[in-house]
Amino acid sequence: MLARTVDHLPTGERLLYEPKWDGFRAVAGTGPVEMYSRNGRRLHTRFPEIAEALREQLPGGVALDGEIIRWSDDGRLDFGALLRRNGVSSRHARQLARSEPCHYVVFDLLALAGRDLTHRSLEHRRAELERLMGLVAQPSPLTLGWQTDNPDVARQWWREMPAVGVEGIMVKDGGRSYRPGRRDWRKYKHRVTTEAIVGGTVGEPDRPRALILGRTDPDTGELHIAGRTQDLTDDQAHELGPFLTKAGRGDHPWPRTLPPSWGQTERQRYVQVVPETVVEICPDTATVAGRWRHLAEYVRPRTDLRPRDVPTGLDVD
Incomplete structure (x- = not known):
């Protein structure tokens, strides 16, 4: 249950x-x-x-x-x-x-x-x-x-x-x-946390500065960009790096750059990773254009979960 x-x-x-x-x-x-x-x-x-x-x-x-x-x-x-x-x-x-x-x-x-x-x-x-x-x-x-x-x-x-x-x-x-x-x-x-799939990193995957988060569409099953984390601490980057694998060219469902969002005025470059790692985050529930509007707080990796265990859409449950 x-x-x-x-x-x-x-x-x-x-x-x-x-x-x-x-x-x-x-x-x-x-x-x-x-x-x-x-x-x-x-x-x-x-x-x-x-x-x-x-x-x-x-x-x-x-x-x-x-x-x-x-x-x-x-x-x-x-x-x-x-x-x-x-x-x-x-x-x-x-x-x-x-x-x-x-x-x-x-x-x-x-x-x-x-x-x-x-x-x-x-x-x-x-x-x-x-x-x-x-x-x-x-x-x-x-x-x-x-x-x-x-x-x-x-x-x-x-x-x-x-x-x-x-x-x-x-x-x-x-x-x-x-x-x-x-x-x-x-x-x-005490605080509302949920899970998301890591689809990309700001900085190299073995030492990420921030995470680009994904969620699957409940109707199509496609992986969509759902949010971005706040900047990670050195300890958090060290903890998460071993679980992230850089994706091969053409092996990722997202574009190579991200549209302006989360306070950025220009398209953003990032590194695509294999979308298999689940993390626990604390997001603001405000949304815009199908994404969490504000940067999410990273909590920890959830290596006990697989992408199929993550809620769909922008649900927190």
Whole structure:
């Protein structure tokens, strides 16, 4: 299931609140142990400490939904540690599991003893999940996600938890079934972020000064220019450079120069890159001529996502 962004914390009968963890979304199963990202990438080889806990501490026939996170030594969520697991060998992943162990925060139960629970209410699934997680001896890489039905507690989380990297609150209807692909959950974040596809760079791709952002047209599926980021810091350029590949001549859907926009009065030259890298951005929602009108703030690379996972048009969800 997915979530849509809201600008206030909803209240109402049977609503449940959870922290919005800053990590890799993952569905896991036991018997055999498997763990996949939202776009179908195998994660159990990249996070062997979690796979081992699933194998040893839970019975077979279980399917879970949750978030892989890493707590740093200073008590904050460390998204960079998750990025370091991308593309590593199994041997390197085992080394990182010892030096930078991660946790799987479980917030939903989709199957138990081979029985499909997705048609049952969230309240029912949560009660079964709490009983199941009671079998797990702590400390463990497997952790039950926090949940409350008290909006005052949720507001306290929203105020206090950004200090450790929790970016907002998830709001779910306790009476609803689990419907994959539906945006029936809601997210109340401190700032609205979304994803875009990098189609070009200002400066060379291995050391970009800014990014030219793309989104696919929901009707035609064509990749269109959607925006430009603010200038990147040296650290951001260093972080992103390894994920960008310069496109060959004639292998890109965009023109070689950009029309005047974002404060420029003349056409702009840029370097075209293979449109395969996804980044998280914080855009101003104002639009003009099918683009974000203002420069977007770059947040981080999203190597756990593929271009097909990015919203279409100029949607922020």
